Amino acid sequence: MLRSYSQALLQGRISMEHSGYDIIGDIHGHAGALIELLEILGYRATASGYAHPQRKVIFLGDFIDRGEQLVEHRKLLSIVMAMVDNGHAKAIMGNHEFNALAYHTEVDGKPLRPHTDKNTKQHQAFLNEYSKSDPEKARVLNFFSSLPLWLDLGPLRAVHACWDQSSVNFLAARAVGARLTPELLLQASCQGSEAFNAVETLLKGCEVDLPDGVSFLDKDGNRRAAVRVQWWSRHAKALGEIALPAGVDIGLAANLPLPAAIPHYPSAHKPCFIGHYWLRGEPAPLADNVACLDYSVAGNGKLVAYRFDGEQLLQKDKFVFVA
Known part of the structure; x- marks a missing residue:
C-alpha cells in the first residue's frame, strides 16, 4: 500500500x-x-x-x-x-544504537x-x-x-x-558535533546523572513519574511506573490526554494537571x-x-x-x- x-x-x-x-x-x-x-x-x-x-x-x-x-x-x-x-x-x-554502544563497552571489566x-x-x-x-x-x-x-x-x-532544548543545550556543551564522546557515553550510562537524563529525553522521550502504586505494562510486557508523554501537544490540560501509548490506563493519574517540566x-x-x-x-x-x-x-x-x-x-x- x-x-x-x-x-x-x-x-x-x-x-x-x-x-x-x-x-x-x-x-x-x-x-x-x-x-x-x-x-x-x-x-x-x-x-x-x-x-x-x-x-x-x-x-x-x-x-x-x-x-x-x-x-x-x-x-x-x-x-x-x-x-x-x-x-x-x-x-x-536512536536509543537502540545508544543501548548497543553501552552493551558492548566495558569499564573495569563490566559492560555499561x-x-x-x-x-x-x-x-x-x-x-x-x-x-x-x-x-x-x-x-x-x-x-x-x-x-x-x-x-x-x-x-x-x-x-x-x-x-x-534544555537537553540539547546541556549536551551541546559536552558533545563533539552533537556526538557522544567516550566520557559522555560513560556519564550517560549512569542512571540519575544529568547526562543520563538529557540523553534519555532526546532518545527515549519525556517521561512523567506516576503516583505511588500506579503502573502499567508496556508493549514488551515490562511494568512501568513512569509514562511517556506527547510533548508536541499544545492544548491538553490533563496528564491522561498526553500519556503514551494513547489510551494507556493510568487510573486517577489521568486527571493530574500537566507537569511544568514537559518540553514545549x-x-x-x-x-x-x-x-x-x-x-x-x-x-x-x-x-x-x-x-x-x-x-x-x-x-x-x-x-x-x-x-x-x-x-x-x-x-x-x-x-x-x-x-
Whole structure:
C-alpha cells in the first residue's frame, strides 16, 4: 500500500528538479522494506550506495534489534553505512544504537549496559548476526558512535524521540558535533546523572513519574511506573490526554494537571522529525511542525518516509510508506 504522493512519483507526475530530504523512520533490521521504500522514492543502487540525483535521506535511528526472524541486520547496515559514508544520507542515533554502544563497552571489566536477560533479549537480533569476535561488529559500533544525537539544519530538525532544548543545550556543551564522546557515553550510562537524563529525553522521550502504586505494562510486557508523554501537544490540560501509548490506563493519574517540566515546542519553530513511538494507522503530522515516522515496521506495521521540500507546515500527503 502506497500513499498518493509515491503513486504520483512513480507515474512521473511530480517534478524532482528541486532538491530535498527524504526522512525515514525506525527500520529495526528490515532491509527488504528499506530497499522497497528507497526505490519508490527514486533512489537507485550505485557503486557508492543507494543514491538520488537531487535528494538525500535523513535516517532517524533505530536501525537494529527486533525482527530476529529476518536476519537482515548486515544487509541493512551495509546499505545505511554506504549511504552515509558517501554523502547520500545523514543519520542520527536512536536509543537502540545508544543501548548497543553501552552493551558492548566495558569499564573495569563490566559492560555499561548490564547483560541481563531483558537487555540481551532486546538486543538478540543484532547478536544473532554479529558474534563477539566478528571484526565487522567493531566497524558497525564505530558507525554508531559517529552518529549525532540530533540534527539542526537550516529548514528542519531531527531527533529520535523528543526535542528538548534544555537537553540539547546541556549536551551541546559536552558533545563533539552533537556526538557522544567516550566520557559522555560513560556519564550517560549512569542512571540519575544529568547526562543520563538529557540523553534519555532526546532518545527515549519525556517521561512523567506516576503516583505511588500506579503502573502499567508496556508493549514488551515490562511494568512501568513512569509514562511517556506527547510533548508536541499544545492544548491538553490533563496528564491522561498526553500519556503514551494513547489510551494507556493510568487510573486517577489521568486527571493530574500537566507537569511544568514537559518540553514545549512552539508552533513558530522549524519542522521537527522524530521516530521511536510505534504509531499505528494512517501517517499524518502530529502537529503543524512535528511529524513522527515510526509506524511499527517491526510489528507488522509500515516503514514510513516524509518527502520534505522546505515547507514549514507539514502535509499529510507528503508521507510515503510501504507495508
